[in-house]
Amino acid sequence: MAGRAVARDPKQIVARGYDAIALRYAEWVGRVSSPAIEWLRDLDARLPDGADVLELGCGRGVPGTRHLAKRHRVTGVDISAVQIELARHHVPEASFVHADALELEVAPGSVDAVVALSFFGHVPVGEQRELIGRIALWLRDGGLLLATFGAGEPGEEVDEDWLGAPMFFASLGGDSYLPLLHEVGLMPLREEVVVQHEPGHGDVAFHWVLARA
Numbered sequence: 180m181a182g183r184a185v186a187r188d189p190k191q192i193v194a195r196g197y198d199a200i201a202l203r204y205a206e207w208v209g210r211v212s213s214p215a216i217e218w219l220r221d222l223d224a225r226l227p228d229g230a231d232v233l234e235l236g237c238g239r240g241v242p243g244t245r246h247l248a249k250r251h252r253v254t255g256v257d258i259s260a261v262q263i264e265l266a267r268h269h270v271p272e273a274s275f276v277h278a279d280a281l282e283l284e285v286a287p288g289s290v291d292a293v294v295a296l297s298f299f300g301h302v303p304v305g306e307q308r309e310l311i312g313r314i315a316l317w318l319r320d321g322g323l324l325l326a327t328f329g330a331g332e333p334g335e336e337v338d339e340d341w342l343g344a345p346m347f348f349a350s351l352g353g354d355s356y357l358p359l360l361h362e363v364g365l366m367p368l369r370e371e372v373v374v375q376h377e378p379g380h381g382d383v384a385f386h387w388v389l390a391r392a
């Protein structure tokens with residue numbers, strides 16, 4: 180990643196971007212080779228019935244919210260109004276909040292699991308540490324985090340034409356996340372760097388982590 184400064188408001192770029200490309204993203208991501216369902220099943224199997232699950236960057240509610248809402252009380256959060264509208268349509272049994280995840284007020288120790296798939300890659304570098312620390316506080320003792328993180332170089336960048344709209348991307352760098360999770364008391368139960376093929380973009384590596392508070 181280039182690591183150059185991003186002059187425009189990253190949150191606005193992300194929100195407007197997903198508002199514009201929500202349907203195109205849905206079609207495109209369906210062609211990406213992702214291990215999401217297998218990791219979601221693993222998380223699900225470790226949770227009691229009716230667990231309180233918070234999904235950050237839930238997108239259109241697929242695959243995460245839809246999978247977990249079969250057995251749990253899921254609240255999905257997304258900064259894109261269009262994504263939230265689609266999610267309400269796809270998973271009417273779940274609750275949704277249209278908000279920046281960084282602005283959420285969640286009571287400490289009130290959540291059994293937090294899910295954040297393909298989400299951290301859109302959070303500015305300066306906010307990722309704080310958010311990971313907050314997630315650790317939101318989780319009950321023994322609560323679980325299922326997340327993906329960028330596995331590449333640290334930095335921030337704007338792709339001016341990502342599936343048809345400008346999009347903001349960020350990473351603390353692949354080596355940063357495990358030490359950070361340890362620091363805030365989230366112990367990895369399982370972690371793996373997975374390279375997925377993204378049509379039009381090539382091979383992209385993500386660090387998948389399932390961690391316990």
Ligand SMILES: C[S@@+](CC[C@H](N)C(=O)[O-])C[C@H]1O[C@@H](n2cnc3c(N)ncnc32)[C@H](O)[C@@H]1O
Nearest residue numbers: 197236237238257258259262279280296297301
């Ligand atoms: C790549 S999509 C992933 C959607 C879904 N989790 C999935 O696995 O397909 C990222 C989603 O995160 C949302 N997002 C990015 N930054 C956010 C923020 N600060 N607060 C809430 N949602 C955010 C975007 O609007 C978008 O819907």
